[in-house]
Amino acid sequence: MSNVFLLAVDGSPGSDKAIDFVADQAGRGGAKVIVAYVIEWSPYSFNTAEENEQRHKRREEELEKATSSIISPVEDRLKKLGLDVESIVRHGHPAKTVAELAVSKDAAQIFIGRTGETGLKSMLFGSVAANLVQTSTVPVTVVP
Amino acid sequence: MKNLLTNGLLGLVLIIIATVGFTANSVAQSTSSSTEMEWVKGIKDPNAGYRGWIHGISPPGDSTAAAAADTGIDAQINAVTAPLAAFIGKVVFFKVPLFGAQLPLVVLWLVIGSVFFTIYTRFIGLRAFKHAIELVRGDYSDPNSHGEVSHFQALATAVSGTVGIGNIGGVAVAVTVGGPGATFWLIMAGVLGMSTKFVECTLGVKYRTENPDGSVSGGPMYYLRKGFAELGMEGFGRFMGMFYAIGIFIGALGIGNMFQSNQAYVQLNNVTGGALDGLGWLVGIIMAAIVFAVIIGGIKSIARVTEKIVPFMAGFYCLFALIVIAMNITAVPEAIANIFTGAFTGEGVAGGALGALIIGFQRAVFSNEAGIGSASIAHSAVKTNEPVTEGVVSVLEPFIDTIVICTITALVIGTSAVADPNFAGDAKGIAMTSAAFEAKLSWFPIPLAFAGMMFAFSTMISWSYYGLKGWTYMFGESDLGQTIYKVIYCIFVALGCMVSLGPILDISDALVFLICVPNILGLYFLAPIVKREMDSYFARIKSGEIKRFRNS
Numbered sequence: 018m019s020n021v022f023l024l025a026v027d028g029s030p031g032s033d034k035a036i037d038f039v040a041d042q043a044g045r046g047g048a049k050v051i052v053a054y055v056i057e058w059s060p061y062s063f064n065t066a067e068e069n070e071q072r073h074k075r076r077e078e079e080l081e082k083a084t085s086s087i088i089s090p091v092e093d094r095l096k097k098l099g100l101d102v103e104s105i106v107r108h109g110h111p112a113k114t115v116a117e118l119a120v121s122k123d124a125a126q127i128f129i130g131r132t133g134e135t136g137l138k139s140m141l142f143g144s145v146a147a148n149l150v151q152t153s154t155v156p157v158t159v160v161p
Numbered sequence: 162m163k164n165l166l167t168n169g170l171l172g173l174v175l176i177i178i179a180t181v182g183f184t185a186n187s188v189a190q191s192t193s194s195s196t197e198m199e200w201v202k203g204i205k206d207p208n209a210g211y212r213g214w215i216h217g218i219s220p221p222g223d224s225t226a227a228a229a230a231d232t233g234i235d236a237q238i239n240a241v242t243a244p245l246a247a248f249i250g251k252v253v254f255f256k257v258p259l260f261g262a263q264l265p266l267v268v269l270w271l272v273i274g275s276v277f278f279t280i281y282t283r284f285i286g287l288r289a290f291k292h293a294i295e296l297v298r299g300d301y302s303d304p305n306s307h308g309e310v311s312h313f314q315a316l317a318t319a320v321s322g323t324v325g326i327g328n329i330g331g332v333a334v335a336v337t338v339g340g341p342g343a344t345f346w347l348i349m350a351g352v353l354g355m356s357t358k359f360v361e362c363t364l365g366v367k368y369r370t371e372n373p374d375g376s377v378s379g380g381p382m383y384y385l386r387k388g389f390a391e392l393g394m395e396g397f398g399r400f401m402g403m404f405y406a407i408g409i410f411i412g413a414l415g416i417g418n419m420f421q422s423n424q425a426y427v428q429l430n431n432v433t434g435g436a437l438d439g440l441g442w443l444v445g446i447i448m449a450a451i452v453f454a455v456i457i458g459g460i461k462s463i464a465r466v467t468e469k470i471v472p473f474m475a476g477f478y479c480l481f482a483l484i485v486i487a488m489n490i491t492a493v494p495e496a497i498a499n500i501f502t503g504a505f506t507g508e509g510v511a512g513g514a515l516g517a518l519i520i521g522f523q524r525a526v527f528s529n530e531a532g533i534g535s536a537s538i539a540h541s542a543v544k545t546n547e548p549v550t551e552g553v554v555s556v557l558e559p560f561i562d563t564i565v566i567c568t569i570t571a572l573v574i575g576t577s578a579v580a581d582p583n584f585a586g587d588a589k590g591i592a593m594t595s596a597a598f599e600a601k602l603s604w605f606p607i608p609l610a611f612a613g614m615m616f617a618f619s620t621m622i623s624w625s626y627y628g629l630k631g632w633t634y635m636f637g638e639s640d641l642g643q644t645i646y647k648v649i650y651c652i653f654v655a656l657g658c659m660v661s662l663g664p665i666l667d668i669s670d671a672l673v674f675l676i677c678v679p680n681i682l683g684l685y686f687l688a689p690i691v692k693r694e695m696d697s698y699f700a701r702i703k704s705g706e707i708k709r710f711r712n713s
Binding site: 121 | 299302304305307308309310311312313314315317318321322374375376377378456465468469471472538539542543544622623626627
C-alpha cells in the first residue's frame with residue numbers, strides 16, 4: 018500500500034483544519050502529501066466564440082492565481098514541517114476530479130475539510146466532501 | 162502524384178464551369194427574361210430576393226421595416242448603391258438554365274466542391290461520425306489539458322452560429338418552391354457538406370495565428386495566406402486572404418447583422434399585431450444597446466445567457482416538432498413517400514427533379530454555411546495539437562443543422578400538408594412553419610417568435626466575431642481598432658431596423674457568397690495537406706498512439 022495522502026483544499030477555513038490534521042497524520046507516518054486544488058469547470062458549457070478565443074489565456078491565469086494564492090501557501094506550510102509535498106491544480110468537476118486524482122496518484126487516503134461551500138448551494142447540490150464520500154474508490158477522511 | 166491528381170481535377174472543374182458558363186450565357190441571352198425563376202415568384206421585394214434565399218424567410222411585406230424609410234438618407238443610399246448592387250448580385254448569383262431549371266453558379270461551385278471533398282476524404286463525414294461523437298464526449302481529452310476549450314464547447318459555439326431562423330423558415334421556402342422532394346436533396350447536401358466543413362475546419366486550426374497575448378486568431382484568411390505561401394504562391398495567398406477578410410467583414414454587417422435585426426423586428430411586429438409599426442428606430446436602438454452591452458461593455462452574462470438558451474431552444478423546437486409529427490402520425494408514411502418520389506420526379510416543381518435538387522442543395526448550403534468558412538473561424542479558437550480533431554468534430558454541424566433540424570421541420574410541414582393541403586393559406590417562410598405548428602398546438606407561434614428573436618440575437622453575436630476577425634486581419638489586433646469595429650457593428654444593428662438598405666444588403670450577401678470562391682479554391686489546393694494530416698491521425702488512432710482517456 019502506498020504511503021501517499023491526497024489533500025483536497027479550496028482556500029476556505031474548513032480546509033485549514035484539514036491541512037492541520039494532515040500535517041499531523043503525515044508527520045507521524047512519514048507519508049507524502051499531494052495538495053490538490055480543483056478549479057470548477059465543465060467541458061459541456063456553452064461559450065461565445067470570443068470566450069473560446071480567450072480561454073487558453075484565462076486558463077493560464079486561473080492556474081497561476083490558484084497556485085499563488087491557494088496552493089503555494091499550503092505547500093510552504095507543510096514543507097516547513099519537513100514533509101514531502103507535491104501540488105496539483107486541475108480544472109474539472111471538483112469531487113470527480115479529486116477522486117480521479119487519488120486513483121491516478123495511487124493515494125492511500127483522501128483528506129478534505131467538511132465545509133467548503135455553505136448555504137443554499139450546498140443544500141441544493143451537496144458539498145464536495147459529501148459527493149466525494151459517495152463516489153471515491155479511495156478511503157476519504159472528512160475533517161470537521 | 163496525388164498533387165497532380167488534385168490539380169488535374171481542379172483544372173477539370175474550372176473547365177466545366179467555364180464551359181457551362183459560356184453556354185449558359187448564350188442561352189440566357191436568347192431566352193432573356195422568360196427564364197425568370199419560378200421560385201422567385203411570390204417574393205414581393207426584388208431587393209430581398211437573395212436574402213430570402215439565404216435565410217429562407219419570405220421578405221418583409223409592404224408594412225414592414227424594410228419599407229420604413231423610403232425618403233432621405235435611404236433614398237440617397239439607394240440611388241448610389243442600387244446599380245452597383247444589382248451588378249454584383251447578377252455576377253455572383255449568375256444563374257444557368259439547365260434542363261428547364263435555374264442553377265446559380267455559386268451553388269454549383271459549392272456543390273462541386275463538396276462532392277470533390279467527399280470523394281477525396283473518402284466520405285469522412287460518415288467514416289468519422291462515431292469518432293466525432295467520441296471526441297465530443299471527451300473520450301480522448303487529456304485531464305491535464307482540462308480547462309481549455311473542449312470539443313463540445315467548440316461545436317456548440319459553431320452550431321449556435323449556424324442554427325437560426327433559416328432552419329425554421331428556410332425549409333418552408335424550400336418545400337413550397339421545390340416540393341417535398343427538395344427535402345431529400347437537402348439531406349444529401351447535408352451529408353456532402355460534412356466533408357467541406359471537415360477540410361475547412363482542419364485547415365483553420367492548422368494555420369491559425371497565436372497572438373502575443375495568448376489568444377488565437379484563425380479562419381480562411383489565415384489558411385489562404387499561409388497555405389498558399391507554403392505552396393510558393395505568397396502574393397496570391399495574401400490577395401486571397403485579404404479578399405476573404407473584406408468579404409467576411411462586410412458580410413457580417415449585412416446578413417449577420419442588419420438582416421437579423423430587421424427580421425427580429427419584423428417578427429416582433431407581426432406577433433404584436435402591428436403595434437410596433439413605425440417604431441423600428443426604437444426597437445433598433447434597444448437591440449443595438451443590448452449588442453453594445455455584450456460586445457463592447459463586456460457584459461458577457463447576456464451573451465452567456467443567449468448561448469445557453471439557444472441550444473435549449475433548438476432542443477425544445479425539435480421536441481415539439483416531433484410531438485406535432487407524432488400527432489400527424491397517420492400522415493407520416495405518405496409524407497416520407499412524397500419526399501422520395503418528389504426527389505426523383507419533381508412533380509409540380511419548375512425544372513422537375515433537377516429543380517428540386519437545386520433548391521434542396523441551395524437551402525442546405527445557405528443553412529449550414531459549409532464552404533463559406535465561418536465555422537472555420539469559430540473552430541480555430543480551440544487550442545489543440547491535432548487540427549484533424551476539430552475537423553472531425555465539425556462534421557456534426559451539417560448533421561445537426563441540416564440533417565436533423567431541417568428534416569424535422571420538413572416533416573412537420575410535410576405531414577401537415579398531407580393532413581390538410583391548405584393548412585398554411587398564403588403564408589410563406591417562417592409563417593408557414595408557424596401555421597403547421599399552430600394547426601396542432603395553437604399556442605406555439607408565440608414561443609416560436611421568441612425563439613426566432615433569440616436565434617437572431619445569437620447569430621448577431623456570432624457574426625460580430627466573424628466580422629471582427631476579418632477586421633483584425635486587415636487592421637491588426639489593436640484594442641482601439643477593435644472598439645471602432647464594434648461601434649460600427651452596433652450602429653448597423655440599429656440601422657437594420659430603421660431603413661430599407663436593400664442594395665447594401667445585396668452587396669453583403671453577394672460578398673458572402675463571393676468569398677466561397679477564394680475559400681473553396683484554397684481548399685482544393687490545400688486538400689492534400691489535410692489528407693496527409695487525416696491519414697496520419699487515423700493511423701495513430703488505430704495504432705493506439707493517440708490514447709483514449711475514458712470509455713476505453
